Amino acid sequence: MKTAEFDYHLPAELIAQTPIEPRDAARLMVVERASGQIAHRSFRDILELLRPGDILVVNDSRVMAGRLLARKPSGGQVELLLLRRLDERRWEALVGGRRVRPGSRLQLLAEGRPTEVRVLEALGEARRVIEFDRATDDGWLEQVGQVPLPPYIHVPLADRERYQTVYSRETGSAAAPTAGLHFTPELLLSLRARGVHIEYVTLHIGLDTFKPVTAEEVAQHTLHSEWASLSPEAARRINEARLAGGRVVAVGTTAVRTLETAALRSAGVAGSLRAASQLEVDVCPWRPVVAFESPTDLFIYPGFRFRVVDALLTNFHLPRSSLLMLVSAFAGQELIRRAYQAAIKQRYRFYSFGDAMLIL
Numbered sequence: 001m002k003t004a005e006f007d008y009h010l011p012a013e014l015i016a017q018t019p020i021e022p023r024d025a026a027r028l029m030v031v032e033r034a035s036g037q038i039a040h041r042s043f044r045d046i047l048e049l050l051r052p053g054d055i056l057v058v059n060d061s062r063v064m065a066g067r068l069l070a071r072k073p074s075g076g077q078v079e080l081l082l083l084r085r086l087d088e089r090r091w092e093a094l095v096g097g098r099r100v101r102p103g104s105r106l107q108l109l110a111e112g113r114p115t116e117v118r119v120l121e122a123l124g125e126a127r128r129v130i131e132f133d134r135a136t137d138d139g140w141l142e143q144v145g146q147v148p149l150p151p152y153i154h155v156p157l158a159d160r161e162r163y164q165t166v167y168s169r170e171t172g173s174a175a176a177p178t179a180g181l182h183f184t185p186e187l188l189l190s191l192r193a194r195g196v197h198i199e200y201v202t203l204h205i206g207l208d209t210f211k212p213v214t215a216e217e218v219a220q221h222t223l224h225s226e227w228a229s230l231s232p233e234a235a236r237r238i239n240e241a242r243l244a245g246g247r248v249v250a251v252g253t254t255a256v257r258t259l260e261t262a263a264l265r266s267a268g269v270a271g272s273l274r275a276a277s278q279l280e281v282d283v284c285p286w287r288p289v290v291a292f293e294s295p296t297d298l299f300i301y302p303g304f305r306f307r308v309v310d311a312l313l314t315n316f317h318l319p320r321s322s323l324l325m326l327v328s329a330f331a332g333q334e335l336i337r338r339a340y341q342a343a344i345k346q347r348y349r350f351y352s353f354g355d356a357m358l359i360l
Helices: 043-049 140-144 178-182 185-194 232-243 253-266 322-331 333-345
Strands: 027-031 038-042 055-059 061-063 067-071 077-085 090-096 105-110 113-124 127-132 170-173 197-203 226-230 248-251 292-296 311-315 356-359
Touching: 027 043, 027 333, 038 043, 038 333, 043 185, 043 356, 055 232, 055 253, 077 105, 090 113, 178 311, 185 197, 197 232, 197 253, 226 253, 248 253, 253 292, 253 311, 253 322, 311 322, 322 333, 322 356
Parallel strands: 027 356, 055 197, 055 248, 061 170, 248 311
Antiparallel strands: 027 038, 067 077, 067 105, 077 090, 090 127, 105 113, 113 127, 197 226, 226 292, 311 356
16 A cells, blocks of 8 residues: 555645634534545534444543753754653653764753753664653653644644643643544533543654654554553443443544554454554454553554444544544545545645544
């Protein structure tokens, strides 16, 4: 399968630069897989589209204030983007600057005092292992760091909480699970009152999730692992609601990958899931989910057999991205191609602060 099959042209003016107010005022494209029909609704209409007994599964990961500015002894500026915490002082990070090699020492100003950052190891491209001279688990990073926005957003964010979901609680992501940005507390309460179950998973998003796939063949792409978890209590409630006839509605591709990882674990797949995306692990069309807490490198693209997710709420994704491949695996390439063409024609807003799509 060629990566070029997931390319499309998007007019630049359709890239949303600011979040819509209020959050649930976004447009919602409704795509029905069985009939191929496409309808145009408001995001608030999700109250009518979800049924009592459905299970809405959201990713509660919170974006780190992980963009830091540092300087080299020569005075040159270096930008650090924290990706993954390794221990109380060491992080995996993207380092933007010339000749920042292992052994380099950088300085950043934090809480009025210099903080030293040492570059320990090069991981390829701009990835480095860095070490701060003090522990980073006491909250000072939240005070001095900035929340990183995607590179296609050029308008400064007035309120950095608008790049967080209203239910975010587990800090650890380098980017937001943007499908959840449309929910307000009032809308969530209304869904609960309607009888929709709301369950939480955690997947800490790395930047690889959003990077375009550069390999010519989709199967040649490597998706770096991201830390994910599903609690025993949430797994039990999801299984019980599913057995009672509810649909599992994943909010975002990260919730999909967490749930499908949990199903593959219940089917006996251990270790790396990189190859499991195309495996026929069992003949059962549905698998229960099991609790887990570990990295997942599950890469979902057309040919994958979904074992848990019945419906998907998602935003509109970048060309050639692993996210677009996942959505195409869920709904079919031709249907998603038509949906994206319709979204462009109808002037939907795209990407992180854009409109939403519900695939049923």
